Amino acid sequence: MDNRREISEFLTSRRARLRPEASGLPMQDRRRVPGLKREEVALLAGVSVDYYARLERGHLGGVSAAVLDAIADTLRLDEAERRHLRDLATIAAAPERTLRSRQRRSVTIRPSVRALLAGMTGVPAYVRDARMDILAANELCRTLYDGILRPEGAPFNLARFVFLDGRAHGFFLDWDDVADGTVGSLRAEAGRNPLDKPLTDLVGELSARSHPFATRWAQHNVRLHRTAAKRLRNSVVGDIELTGEALELPGDDLTLIAYTAASGSTAEDKLALLAR
Numbered sequence: 001m002d003n004r005r006e007i008s009e010f011l012t013s014r015r016a017r018l019r020p021e022a023s024g025l026p027m028q029d030r031r032r033v034p035g036l037k038r039e040e041v042a043l044l045a046g047v048s049v050d051y052y053a054r055l056e057r058g059h060l061g062g063v064s065a066a067v068l069d070a071i072a073d074t075l076r077l078d079e080a081e082r083r084h085l086r087d088l089a090t091i092a093a094a095p096e097r098t099l100r101s102r103q104r105r106s107v108t109i110r111p112s113v114r115a116l117l118a119g120m121t122g123v124p125a126y127v128r129d130a131r132m133d134i135l136a137a138n139e140l141c142r143t144l145y146d147g148i149l150r151p152e153g154a155p156f157n158l159a160r161f162v163f164l165d166g167r168a169h170g171f172f173l174d175w176d177d178v179a180d181g182t183v184g185s186l187r188a189e190a191g192r193n194p195l196d197k198p199l200t201d202l203v204g205e206l207s208a209r210s211h212p213f214a215t216r217w218a219q220h221n222v223r224l225h226r227t228a229a230k231r232l233r234n235s236v237v238g239d240i241e242l243t244g245e246a247l248e249l250p251g252d253d254l255t256l257i258a259y260t261a262a263s264g265s266t267a268e269d270k271l272a273l274l275a276r
Contacts, residue, residue, distance in 0.1 A: 001190055001194040001195075001200060001203075002194075003058065003088065003091050003092055003194055004057065004058025004059070004092070005058065006058075006088060006190070006191065006194070006220075007055075007056075007058040007059075007060050007088050007089075007092065008056055008057055008058045009220055010084070010085070010088065010220045011055070011056045011071075011075070012056060013219065013220045014075040014076075014077060014081065014220075015035050015036050015038070015041055015056075015075060016033070016034045016035035016036075017034075017035055018035045018036045018075065018076065019035070020035075020036060020040065038052055038053055038056060039052075041071070041074055041075065044074040045067070045070040045071050045073075045074040046070055047067060047070070047071075052071075055071070058092070059092070060088055060089040060092040060093075061089070061092035061093040062093055063089055065086075068085060068086060068089055069082075071085070072085055079224060080184070080188065080222045080223055080224040081222055083188070083222075083224070084187075084188055084191045084222040087188075087191040087192045088191050091191070091192075091194055107129055107135065107252065107253065107254060109127060109135055109136050109252075109254070110252065113127060113136075113249065113252070113254070113256075114136060116256075117136055117137070117138040117256075118138055118139075120138055120140075120258065121138075121139075121140065121275065122140070122271070122272075122275055123138075123140065123258050123259065123260060124137075124138065124140045124141035124143075124144040124145075124242075124258070124259040124271070124274075125137070125138050125140075125141055125256060125257060125258040125259070126138070126141050126149070126256075126257055127249070127254050127255070127256050127257075128158065128254065128255055128257065129155075129253065129254055129255075130185075130189045130192075130193075130199075130253065130255075131157070131159075131186070131189065131196075131198060131199050131202060132157055132158040132159040132182060132185065132186065133155035133156070133157050133158075134149065134154065134155060134156040134157070134158055135154055135155050135254070136154060137149050140271075140274060140275055141259070143236075143274050143275075144232065144234060144240075144259065144271075144274060145171075146171065146234050146235050146236075148161065148167065148171065157202070158182065159182050159183075159186060159202065159206060159213075160202075160205075160206070162175075162178055162179055162182050163179065163182075163206050163209075163210040163212060163213045164206070164209060164210060170233055171232060171233055172230070172231075172232065173231035173232065173233055173239060174230075174231050177228075178230075179212060179213075179216060180216060180221065180223070181223050181225065181228065183213060183216040183217055183221070183223075184221050184222050184223025185222075185223055185225055186199070186202070186203060186217075187217065187220065187221065187222050187223075188222040188223065188224070190203065191222070203217065225246040225255070225257075226245075226246050227243060227244065227245055227246070228243070228244050229241060229242075229243055229244075230242050230243070230244045230259065234270075234274070236273070236274060237270035237273055237274060238270075240261075240267050240270045240271070241261075241265075241267050242259040242260060242261055242267055242271075243259065243260050243261075243262070244257055244258070244259055245257070245258050245259075245260065259271075
């Protein structure tokens with residue numbers, strides 16, 4: 001992926017969503033562009049117009065942390081967006097050979113991680129990589145996913161399922177939220193590893209085959225996966241609302257996703273039924 005283009009489109013999109021009056025600037029009756037102008041961002045961030053224009057053209061290499069923070073404050077970036085901006089700046093300053101050495105290799109799940117999954121008998125859980133490939137899942141998770149996850153189908157790409165499999169709309173009751181989060185996670189990973197060919201191929205495939213994906217990808221939104229409510233539909237227990245917890249396995253570049261139910265809730269009873 002083109003780092004300069006990513007930087008330019010990300011900064012432009014964040015600038016376009018801001019209203020001048022919300023940033024303390026005087027109201028104007030007519031504006032030729034939505035959001036803030038470049039010179040307004042430069043003024044609020046404390047840099048020259050020419051310097052900010054250069055940054056928005058994609059030249060983030062060597063920019064100081066103080067300037068990045070000033071721009072992030074001006075554009076009102078959230079935590080995920082701030083991290084994404086720093087990742088883009090890091091990539092802009094890195095030699096290509098360094099970037100190629102950072103490409104993700106195929107991951108083998110350690111036996112201890114598989115044992116952890118198997119031992120979580122009352123909690124549906126799976127392990128995925130940064131490309132949204134589900135590499136392993138425990139038995140309760142496969143039951144919860146209602147035949148969607150099969151051991152012989154690993155790795156199972158969650159992004160392909162969400163956007164290319166018709167079952168996804170019936171399984172994820174809040175499909176739009178899941179779709180937004182999926183694209184946001186892939187966009188963040190693309191910022192960290194722009195030369196990851198399998199990821200680039202996946203994004204290209206989904207952009208070509210799914211208009212909802214292409215529309216979301218063009219918005220340049222990023223997302224951190226930590227905790228989120230998920231409403232799912234299972235053929236045995238019906239609709240069930242769970243909390244998904246994302247637990248990083250940093251030494252493996254993997255994430256363990258575990259679903260829990262509120263104590264004393266109907267969802268807890270339904271999980272217990274599925275476990276039996």
